[in-house]
Amino acid sequence: MKLSARNQIKGTITSVVKGQTTGHVHIDIGQGVIIHSSITNEAIDDLALKVGDHATAVIKASDVMVAVDA
Numbered sequence: 530m531k532l533s534a535r536n537q538i539k540g541t542i543t544s545v546v547k548g549q550t551t552g553h554v555h556i557d558i559g560q561g562v563i564i565h566s567s568i569t570n571e572a573i574d575d576l577a578l579k580v581g582d583h584a585t586a587v588i589k590a591s592d593v594m595v596a597v598d599a
Contacts, residue, residue, distance in 0.1 A: 536588035538564065545578050554578060556586050 540558035552573045556564045564586045578584070 532587060534587045534589040538586045538588070540564065540584060540586065542578060542580055542582045542584050545573060545580060547573060554584075556584050558586070 538556075538558050540556040542554060543557045543563065544553070544555040546553045547570045550570060551567050552570050554566045554568060554573070556566065558564055566586060
């Protein structure tokens with residue numbers, strides 16, 4: 530699959546929790562960093578996501594905000 534999004538980060542799914550309509554997926558990308566994604570339950574089912582699967586977090590945003598402690 531080819532995508533125009535440049536921010537593609539590979540990892541391993543560590544958690545899949547379905548809610549009423551939206552689920553939460555955690556992807557471990559290494560060095561103690563977990564990416565959390567909220568997606569529809571339908572997408573979870575369509576992709577057959579489960580703990581231990583290899584997955585890619587695709588991040589597409591027009592703005593990224595940065596903050597530092599003063």
